[in-house]
Amino acid sequence: MSTIRIRSPASYWLAVPAAAWMLGVVVVPIVLLVWVSFWGGRAFSTASPLTFDNYARFFANQTYLKLALSTIVHTATLMAVTGVLGYCIAYFLVMKVKSPGWRTVLFLAFIVPFWTSTLIRAIAWVPFLGVNGVINQTLMFVGATNSPVEAFLYSLTGITMAQVSLYTMLAAGPVVYMLNAVAPQLREAAMTLKATPFTVFRRITFPLTLPGVVIGQVLVFLNVMSDFATVATIGGNKHALLSNLVLLFYEGSQIRAASVVAVLLMICMLVGVVVALRVVDIRRLGAER
Amino acid sequence: MIGWPKIGWKGRLSLTSWILGTITLVFLAYQWLPIFTLGLLSFSGPTGGTTFPMNGTSLHWYEELWRATVMNDFKPPLVRSSLLALACSATTVVLSVMAAQAMRGQFSGNGWFFYLMLLGIMAPGILVGFGFAIMMRLMGVELSWDTTTFLVQVSWTLPFGFLTMLAVFNRFDKKVEEAALTLGASRLTTFRRITLPLVLPGVIGAGLFGFSLSYDEYARSMFTTGPDATLPLAVMAQLDRQLTPEIYAVGTTTTFFSLIAVLFFTLAFWAMRRSTSLKKSSSA
Numbered sequence: 045m046s047t048i049r050i051r052s053p054a055s056y057w058l059a060v061p062a063a064a065w066m067l068g069v070v071v072v073p074i075v076l077l078v079w080v081s082f083w084g085g086r087a088f089s090t091a092s093p094l095t096f097d098n099y100a101r102f103f104a105n106q107t108y109l110k111l112a113l114s115t116i117v118h119t120a121t122l123m124a125v126t127g128v129l130g131y132c133i134a135y136f137l138v139m140k141v142k143s144p145g146w147r148t149v150l151f152l153a154f155i156v157p158f159w160t161s162t163l164i165r166a167i168a169w170v171p172f173l174g175v176n177g178v179i180n181q182t183l184m185f186v187g188a189t190n191s192p193v194e195a196f197l198y199s200l201t202g203i204t205m206a207q208v209s210l211y212t213m214l215a216a217g218p219v220v221y222m223l224n225a226v227a228p229q230l231r232e233a234a235m236t237l238k239a240t241p242f243t244v245f246r247r248i249t250f251p252l253t254l255p256g257v258v259i260g261q262v263l264v265f266l267n268v269m270s271d272f273a274t275v276a277t278i279g280g281n282k283h284a285l286l287s288n289l290v291l292l293f294y295e296g297s298q299i300r301a302a303s304v305v306a307v308l309l310m311i312c313m314l315v316g317v318v319v320a321l322r323v324v325d326i327r328r329l330g331a332e333r
Numbered sequence: 334m335i336g337w338p339k340i341g342w343k344g345r346l347s348l349t350s351w352i353l354g355t356i357t358l359v360f361l362a363y364q365w366l367p368i369f370t371l372g373l374l375s376f377s378g379p380t381g382g383t384t385f386p387m388n389g390t391s392l393h394w395y396e397e398l399w400r401a402t403v404m405n406d407f408k409p410p411l412v413r414s415s416l417l418a419l420a421c422s423a424t425t426v427v428l429s430v431m432a433a434q435a436m437r438g439q440f441s442g443n444g445w446f447f448y449l450m451l452l453g454i455m456a457p458g459i460l461v462g463f464g465f466a467i468m469m470r471l472m473g474v475e476l477s478w479d480t481t482t483f484l485v486q487v488s489w490t491l492p493f494g495f496l497t498m499l500a501v502f503n504r505f506d507k508k509v510e511e512a513a514l515t516l517g518a519s520r521l522t523t524f525r526r527i528t529l530p531l532v533l534p535g536v537i538g539a540g541l542f543g544f545s546l547s548y549d550e551y552a553r554s555m556f557t558t559g560p561d562a563t564l565p566l567a568v569m570a571q572l573d574r575q576l577t578p579e580i581y582a583v584g585t586t587t588t589f590f591s592l593i594a595v596l597f598f599t600l601a602f603w604a605m606r607r608s609t610s611l612k613k614s615s616s617a
Contacts, residue, residue, distance in 0.1 A: 046510050047524040048438040055438020059446055062432040062491060066449050069488035070456055073464025080467060090471065133360060136353035153361055157368060159595045161549040163565050164584040167572065168367035171374055171581075178370065209364050241346055270457030273551050277572065287459050294463060294556070303467075306460050317455065 074310070081303035088299060098304045108289070112308070115285040118200060119268045123215075125208055126264050130215030131257065137216075138223040154213055162210055166274040169206040173278065198282045206278050211267055215260035222256030223249075255324040262320045266313055286312075368588070375581035394582040407567055407583050411590075413478050414564035418548040418594075420479075421486050425543030426536055428487070429494030433502050434524075453492035458552030461485060466556040476559040485553045490546045494539030501535030533605045541598035548591055 048055050081099070083092035102108050133154075141147045157165060172178045226249060234244045272287035284292065286309050293302035376390050398407060432450070436443055465485050469476060476482075509531065513523040529536075551565040558566060568583055 046437060046507050047514075047520050047528050048434055049520075050439050051441065052438055055435045056440040058431045058435035058438070059440060059443070062428045062435075062495065063446055063449060065428065065484075065491065066453050066488055069465060069484055070453050070461055071449070073468045074456065074460060076468050076471075077460065077464040088470070129356065129360060132353050132356045136350075136357045140350045140353060150357070150361075153365070156592070156595075157364055159545050160368075160588045160591050161551075161565060161584075163549070163551050163568060164371070164588055165368065167568070167580060167584055168371040170576065171370055172367060206367075209367065212360065212364075241349075266455060266457060270459050270552070272459060273569070276569075287457075290459055290463060291555075299467065302463065306463055309457075310460055313455075313457070 077303050077306050077310075080299060081307045083300055083303075098300045102301070102304050102308070108305075111284065111289060112286055114200075115269065115287075116312070118204070118285060119265060121204060122207055122211065122268045123261050123264050125204075126212045126215040127257065127261055129208070130212050130217075130260055131219055133212070134216040134219035134223055134256075138220055154216070158213055163273055163277070165210060166206055166277045169202070169209070169278060173202040173205070198278070198280045200279070200283060202278045203275055203283065206274055207268060207271065210271075210274065211264050214263040214267060215257075218256035218259040218263070219253055220256075222253040226252045258320050258324045262317055265316050265320075269309060269313055269316075371581050372585045372588075374578055375585040377578050394578045395586075397579050398582050398586070407564065407571075407586075410562050410564040410567035411587075413561060414548055415590075417478060417483060417486065417563060418544045420483055421490050421547035422540045422543035424483075424487050425490045425494040426540045428491055429498045429539045430529075430532075430536060432491075432495050433498035436499060437502055450492040450495050453488050454496075458489065458550070459556075461488065462553040462556035465553075469557070476557055478554070478558045478561050478563055481557040481559075482554050482563065485557045486547045486550055487543075489550060489553055490543040493542040493546060497538045497542060498532070498535055501532050501538075505532060534602050537598055537602045537605060541595065541602075544594055544598070545591060548587075548594070 048058075082094040082096070084095035084097060085092045137147065137150055137154075141150060170177075174180070230248055230252070231244050234248050235241075239247070269285075270287050272285070272291055275283060275285050275288055276291075279288075286305060290302050290305045290309065293299075293305060375394055376392070377394070379391060432446075436447070440446075462485060465481070466476065469481055474481065505528075509527055510523055513527045514520070518526070549565065550563075551569065554563050554566055555569075562570065564587060568580065568587075571580055571583070
């Protein structure tokens with residue numbers, strides 16, 4: 045017995061506002077995007093004939109294809125870097141920090157920036173990356189280079205550096221959650237049976253935390269694929285990824301072209317999520333919660 | 334052949350700890366240095382540039398911010414963003430408590446409902462914002478920060494609030510509800526007098542998600558806000574026009590504002606948890 049009867053009409057009606065909101069604001073607009081991407085003609089009207097021309101135009105352009113490829117390479121790089129870094133940090137926080145006080149302090153130090161604006165944190169990288177930026181000043185002070193390196197601001201390197209600082213916690217968070225759920229007895233049993241620490245990690249700890257790793261990777265993947273703001277802030281107008289292309293077309297009133305890129309972006313993301321869900325059984329994860 | 338000096342696994346274990354600890358600390362510095370630098374540079378002198386040297390320290394850029402002209406006046410956007418965030422926070426709280434309570438009722442199709450909410454988190458802002466803008470254009474609705482932007486932002490904040498409430502209800506002790514109902518209280522009274530006070534810390538968490546995510550949202554707002562910009566939009570527009578330490582002053586101010594908001598919610602959260610646990614111990 046609880047405050048709500050099982051399968052009562054009340055439970056159904058309580059869910060309706062939230063469901064309607066999500067359907068109207070998320071699902072319908074995304075379906076609409078797919079439709080618009082097939083519109084022919086030039087007018088903005090629902091009477092437009094449907095064609096594949098918009099897609100044909102996109103795939104005929106070498107520049108766009110290169111852009112799509114570099115988006116995927118860039119995202120993969122970030123997933124690898126944040127994945128390794130995030131796992132190291134999560135493992136240290138959960139397994140190595142014994143004092144509860146220190147653990148709280150470290151957790152807070154990692155989580156507080158998460159509550160501030162991503163946009164501002166991206167902008168905060170600007171003074172570091174310029175030709176006269178902090179990194180170049182440091183490099184020249186140390187004597188690593190004589191002339192400033194121009195590789196940071198308005199470059200993919202700079203974008204990567206900023207995004208690593210923005211998104212590593214997304215990769216680490218789910219791993220922290222899964223590491224906390226690993227029963228210490230499992231590792232102790234393996235140690236008793238004379239497994240080396242590395243074997244314990246490889247055969248026990250890592251497989252048990254794999255769902256966390258995959259979910260973290262999905263979060264990083266989705267965020268980097270769609271993060272046009274950091275790219276615009278640090279890359280200036282000199283660098284664009286697929287998501288920036290959506291914006292570029294949109295601002296140029298090329299709604300059809302923008303929709304095509306948006307749909308392609310969506311397909312990439314869906315494929316990524318589906319692949320990840322094949323690796324991790326999300327229902328089993330729900331049961332553990 | 335002389336290889337590496339042999340160290341036992343205990344030595345290797347402490348070596349691993351050191352390496353991992355170093356990585357963690359270096360990353361912390363990496364994450365925090367830009368934020369501190371932003372704060373520091375916002376206090377640079379009137380002739381200060383966008384990086385070091387600061388050319389003296391002053392409040393020049395904050396004064397500039399306060400004395401703003403029409404072009405780069407950040408005060409109206411700040412007010413708009415705060416109001417919008419409060420509205421999103423309130424809506425998120427109400428709808429997510431309703432939705433989580435509905436999930437407890439296991440209505441048919443609750444699995445689909447759960448995935449629908451997850452979709453709100455998964456779907457990137459650029460797609461939702463763009464799609465919604467097209468939909469509004471087809472329907473002939475004027476874009477504005479207090480109507481269309483509000484609708485879109487709640488679709489982003491609501492799933493986070495919902496998951497928070499779901500987690501809270503999962504750990505909720507149903508026996509106290511049962512006791513109240515057995516004693517003859519109606520379901521509504523039980524919910525109002527027993528359930529709601531007990532899950533209040535979670536409600537505050539949902540409210541914090543609603544406020545913070547809305548306050549910082551950029552992608553969704555960009556497509557759906559009319560001529561009157563919200564704060565992130567105003568910051569980005571200023572960045573496009575001209576990069577001066579004024580941007581850093583804005584950044585420091587908004588970061589300060591969001592930290593105050595977080596602190597406020599956290600304090601409320603702790604106060605609530607303490608009061609509910611006190612009640613528990615006094616009744617025991």
